Amino acid sequence: MNTTASLTPTTETPATTFADLGLSAHLLEALAAEGYSVPTPIQIRAVPPLLAGRDLIGCAQTGTGKTAAFALPLIQRMRADNQRAAARRCRALVLAPTRELAGQIHQGFLAYGRFAGITAAVIYGGVSQRPQAAAMQRGVDVLIATPGRLVDLVGQRLVDLRSVEYLVLDEADRMLDMGFIHAIRRIVAMLPTDRQTLLFSATVPAEVRELAQDFLRNPLEVKTAAQATPAETVTPSVWFVPKRDKKAKLVELLRDKAMGRVIVFTRTKHGADKLHRDLDKAGIAAAAIHGNKSQNHRERALAAFKSPRPPVLIATDIAARGIDVDHVSHVVNYELPHEPETYIHRIGRTGRAGQTGEAVSFCDHEERPRLAAIERLLRRQIPQLNVPPHAADGGEERSIEAAAGRRPSGAGRSRSGQPSRGPSRQQGSGQRGGQRSGQRSGQRGSPRGAPREVSAPAPAAVATTAASKLPRKKHRRAL
Numbered sequence: 266m267n268t269t270a271s272l273t274p275t276t277e278t279p280a281t282t283f284a285d286l287g288l289s290a291h292l293l294e295a296l297a298a299e300g301y302s303v304p305t306p307i308q309i310r311a312v313p314p315l316l317a318g319r320d321l322i323g324c325a326q327t328g329t330g331k332t333a334a335f336a337l338p339l340i341q342r343m344r345a346d347n348q349r350a351a352a353r354r355c356r357a358l359v360l361a362p363t364r365e366l367a368g369q370i371h372q373g374f375l376a377y378g379r380f381a382g383i384t385a386a387v388i389y390g391g392v393s394q395r396p397q398a399a400a401m402q403r404g405v406d407v408l409i410a411t412p413g414r415l416v417d418l419v420g421q422r423l424v425d426l427r428s429v430e431y432l433v434l435d436e437a438d439r440m441l442d443m444g445f446i447h448a449i450r451r452i453v454a455m456l457p458t459d460r461q462t463l464l465f466s467a468t469v470p471a472e473v474r475e476l477a478q479d480f481l482r483n484p485l486e487v488k489t490a491a492q493a494t495p496a497e498t499v500t501p502s503v504w505f506v507p508k509r510d511k512k513a514k515l516v517e518l519l520r521d522k523a524m525g526r527v528i529v530f531t532r533t534k535h536g537a538d539k540l541h542r543d544l545d546k547a548g549i550a551a552a553a554i555h556g557n558k559s560q561n562h563r564e565r566a567l568a569a570f571k572s573p574r575p576p577v578l579i580a581t582d583i584a585a586r587g588i589d590v591d592h593v594s595h596v597v598n599y600e601l602p603h604e605p606e607t608y609i610h611r612i613g614r615t616g617r618a619g620q621t622g623e624a625v626s627f628c629d630h631e632e633r634p635r636l637a638a639i640e641r642l643l644r645r646q647i648p649q650l651n652v653p654p655h656a657a658d659g660g661e662e663r664s665i666e667a668a669a670g671r672r673p674s675g676a677g678r679s680r681s682g683q684p685s686r687g688p689s690r691q692q693g694s695g696q697r698g699g700q701r702s703g704q705r706s707g708q709r710g711s712p713r714g715a716p717r718e719v720s721a722p723a724p725a726a727v728a729t730t731a732a733s734k735l736p737r738k739k740h741r742r743a744l
């Protein structure tokens with residue numbers, strides 16, 4: 266079994282088709298209509314045990330096809346006994362951290378269940394509850410909800426959870442991060458204990474495992490990638506940029522034509538708004554989404570982002586969680602996240618559905634410990650792609666390089682060793698000789714001369730492998 270998380274058909278199970286997984290004709294028809302020809306690794310591994318009624322922990326990243334992995338077997342099991350939910354009740358409950366993700370799961374159930382006659386409703390905060398309550402009035406097969414609003418509606422007796430037979434906790438790590446633990450525990454306490462429970466999470470830290478122990482019975486654990494491994498289709502890099510220069514650096518970067526569909530992550534809502542104004546001033550079309558933006562605003566921003574001429578999307582982590590847009594060419598971490606796992610979630614926004622993508626992280630002096638934590642989690646170094654101009658004239662970065670007792674590396678180069686396009690070409694021109702003389706992009710020394718953490722596989726090898734996989738022109742064509 267190929268345990269790599271991607272939508273690329275697994276070569277080790279060439280004979281596996283959706284029919285081999287035991288899915289019914291109605292579902293096969295829907296999958297054909299969706300244009301899915303082969304199941305993804307998580308689908309291959311999760312569907313048969315779920316059809317057999319097992320509880321399951323799925324350690325799967327975004328973009329691996331995990332929605333179908335749980336939706337397909339649940340639809341089939343619900344159709345098998347042809348029961349219908351009573352008024353205000355549902356048979357399957359899916360909890361998700363954000364309204365965007367809840368909306369996408371809802372769409373997934375409707376698409377996969379369209380020939381099976383599945384009914385589904387979605388509930389999330391930030392919009393009027395009236396249509397949501399109305400959708401629940403007659404009862405539905407599947408209810409997808411964010412925890413807070415669901416607790417609200419249950420409290421008002423507009424939703425009744427006493428007939429739930431199937432529970433899915435999607436992106437469990439994120440739900441815990443967002444402080445939903447109490448709401449989740451309240452909800453689960455209202456459910457029948459005799460149910461099938463599924464938990465999906467990109468990472469399985471101790472808190473998630475504890476949740477699984479409390480809510481799941483003898484679960485099967487299915488992993489599609491080593492825990493905390495980003496999709497192989499994403500090429501990561503880090504750019505050391507002093508904080509004061511980040512804005513200018515980003516503007517330069519975004520002016521590069523190859524930056525097709527770009528998500529820029531900031532840590533705070535305030536930071537996202539500020540960056541939005543800065544990009545506006547620089548004449549770069551951008552849109553921001555975060556928790557303080559109205560649902561309408563978010564939908565408009567996402568629609569524009571999906572258009573052929575997308576603005577740069579500036580997002581905070583929580584708001585970005587449900588973004589499912591193909592052909593995202595670049596993710597830029599304008600600021601590194603506090604939680605190393607968040608890095609993996611962020612960069613999972615690109616390289617989806619078997620496509621390739623690039624994840625560029627800006628790292629300033631204060632963020633070095635965060636970078637180290639991310640690299641520890643990844644168990645490898647993130648290749649460095651550039652050295653800012655200040656390195657040559659006494660800036661913050663030079664002292665870092667000097668302390669490490671090495672020449673700046675990777676300047677103006679892509680990971681293939683070719684000069685990269687755009688800003689780094691201008692900025693790195695003075696250092697190309699150093700690059701040519703054998704320093705490859707991954708050979709970054711320790712920040713401030715400290716010994717580097719583990720590096721397996723060797724960074725240079727990472728950089729080379731990644732380069733061979735990166736059809737740069739494809740981004741332009743795809744857009």
Ligand code: AMP
Nearest residue numbers: 301303304305327328329330331332333
């Ligand atoms: P998910 O991980 O559920 O967010 O899915 C990521 C993307 O992959 C979505 O756009 C799905 O429509 C798509 N997808 C899911 N399963 C398959 C499949 N077997 N073949 C092709 N695309 C798929």
